[in-house]
Amino acid sequence: MEHNREFEIDGNSNPIQISRLALDIGGSLIKLVYFSRNSGDDEDPPKDKVGVSNGVNGRLHFAKFETAKINDCLEFISANKLFLGGGFQHQENCTNDRRFIKATGGGAYKFSELFKEKLDISLEKEDEMDCLVMGANFLLKAANQEAFTYLNGQKEFVQIDHNDLYPYLLVNIGSGVSMIKVDGDGKYERVSGTSVGGGTFWGLGKLLTKCQSFDELLELSHQGNNRAIDTLVGDIYGGMDYSKVGLSSTTIASSFGKAISDNKELEDYKPEDISRSLLRMISNNIGQISYLNALRFGLKRIFFGGFFIRGHSYTMDTIAVAVHFWSKGEAKAMFLRHEGFLGALGAFMSYESPSLDNLVVNQMVPLPVNASLVTDTNSDTLKGDLNGTESIQCSIYRA
Numbered sequence: 001m002e003h004n005r006e007f008e009i010d011g012n013s014n015p016i017q018i019s020r021l022a023l024d025i026g027g028s029l030i031k032l033v034y035f036s037r038n039s040g041d042d043e044d045p046p047k048d049k050v051g052v053s054n055g056v057n058g059r060l061h062f063a064k065f066e067t068a069k070i071n072d073c074l075e076f077i078s079a080n081k082l083f084l085g086g087g088f089q090h091q092e093n094c095t096n097d098r099r100f101i102k103a104t105g106g107g108a109y110k111f112s113e114l115f116k117e118k119l120d121i122s123l124e125k126e127d128e129m130d131c132l133v134m135g136a137n138f139l140l141k142a143a144n145q146e147a148f149t150y151l152n153g154q155k156e157f158v159q160i161d162h163n164d165l166y167p168y169l170l171v172n173i174g175s176g177v178s179m180i181k182v183d184g185d186g187k188y189e190r191v192s193g194t195s196v197g198g199g200t201f202w203g204l205g206k207l208l209t210k211c212q213s214f215d216e217l218l219e220l221s222h223q224g225n226n227r228a229i230d231t232l233v234g235d236i237y238g239g240m241d242y243s244k245v246g247l248s249s250t251t252i253a254s255s256f257g258k259a260i261s262d263n264k265e266l267e268d269y270k271p272e273d274i275s276r277s278l279l280r281m282i283s284n285n286i287g288q289i290s291y292l293n294a295l296r297f298g299l300k301r302i303f304f305g306g307f308f309i310r311g312h313s314y315t316m317d318t319i320a321v322a323v324h325f326w327s328k329g330e331a332k333a334m335f336l337r338h339e340g341f342l343g344a345l346g347a348f349m350s351y352e353s354p355s356l357d358n359l360v361v362n363q364m365v366p367l368p369v370n371a372s373l374v375t376d377t378n379s380d381t382l383k384g385d386l387n388g389t390e391s392i393q394c395s396i397y398r399a
């Protein structure tokens with residue numbers, strides 16, 4: 001990654017006009033969402049016959065940085081002048097002598113001073129759960145092909161009926177996991193959570209495998225076999241199922257169970273097997289807790305977001321199978337293409353004008369942005385997923 005060059009966006013060295021930027025500064029990753037108007041668009045939004053503004057066409061950009069490398073993020077914002085509400089939103093985030101941007105996540109508090117000091121920007125804080133719900137509701141209603149199921153390696157997009165969206169359970173798997181029962185726009189309750197989440201996978205995985213990046217750890221899991229470390233029901237039952245209680249011989253009886261009985265050292269295990277067991281253990285656990293919470297409130301639909309997922313097939317498969325297994329097929333696990341950007345999108349929507357209703361996603365075809373951010377080397381991510389460094393065509397209409 002280059003730190004000192006001016007970032008170019010859309011391969012165009014002319015400064016693009018950015019009218020809004022919003023941030024979600026999490027425990028592991030910083031997510032950015034910003035809108036740039038299409039080059040060649042008039043200064044003022046086009047008007048229809050009766051003089052009502054038809055809006056501004058442009059692109060919604062998605063980018064992410066590791067929170068530990070926040071200085072790269074500051075440099076990116078500064079080099080691209082992302083905080084200067086040019087064009088459509090002249091005054092929006094440049095009021096008088098105070099510049100501000102909407103920010104959510106714990107880092108909006110933690111790094112508030114840093115933004116002030118380095119960029120002279122005030123972070124206008126938006127509640128993390130409000131933003132997650134706002135982002136999820138918006139995507140589920142406005143974006144085509146946003147939610148999909150994943151079973152037996154098959155991804156299937158789900159048609160969302162706007163009149164039958166609520167209630168649902170939103171499970172956001174970031175560093176930690178939040179489970180939110182959503183009943184409508186702005187109507188929700190954080191009903192549960194678990195500290196065993198994405199940070200656990202990455203943290204424990206790093207210690208146990210010496211992997212240097214999250215992507216490397218995820219990549220390793222492809223080649224691994226969890227049976228080398230997990231104790232299966234068959235290991236305990238002499239190769240047989242425990243059919244009386246519905247446990248097949250291949251069901252995991254105890255995650256990492258073999259590590260105690262084998263009398264082996266860490267070095268005797270393959271890093272790829274460790275990675276696979278870990279990913280499976282954590283995904284399974286989240287799937288199970290999610291199901292239990294769905295059951296608690298009689299919810300049939302569970303949407304999973306957060307960057308732990310990364311469109312990764314094994315992760316999604318494990319979560320989906322866990323939900324299917326425990327609910328006996330009653331509850332459905334669904335995943336979101338913009339998985340990790342829900343909070344940032346929610347913060348983006350929280351700018352007062354133009355209002356939330358006035359962002360229209362025209363097209364869901366991700367186009368690359370030539371900005372060098374967190375590298376996405378994971379080859380298993382679903383094609384077309386928005387993993388950062390992409391943009392989508394959309395319009396903003398005045399309220």
Ligand SMILES: Nc1ncnc2c1ncn2[C@@H]1O[C@H](COP(=O)(O)OP(=O)(O)OP(=O)(O)O)[C@@H](O)[C@H]1O
Pocket residue numbers: 025026027028029030066105106173174175176177197198199200201202214215305306307308309310340374
């Ligand atoms: N390039 C990456 N570097 C680090 N973690 C990554 C990366 N890509 C995916 N992850 C996973 O995504 C998780 C972070 O997800 P996300 O950005 O949704 O949460 P967060 O906002 O940082 O966390 P929290 O909401 O708990 O503060 C990490 O814990 C890790 O499991």
Ligand SMILES: CC(C)(CO)[C@@H](O)C(=O)NCCC(=O)O
Pocket residue numbers: 026027106128174175176177178192193194195
């Ligand atoms: C603390 C937050 C909300 C920060 O995003 C997240 O990391 C989380 O939901 N952690 C799980 C905390 C718990 O409910 O046990």
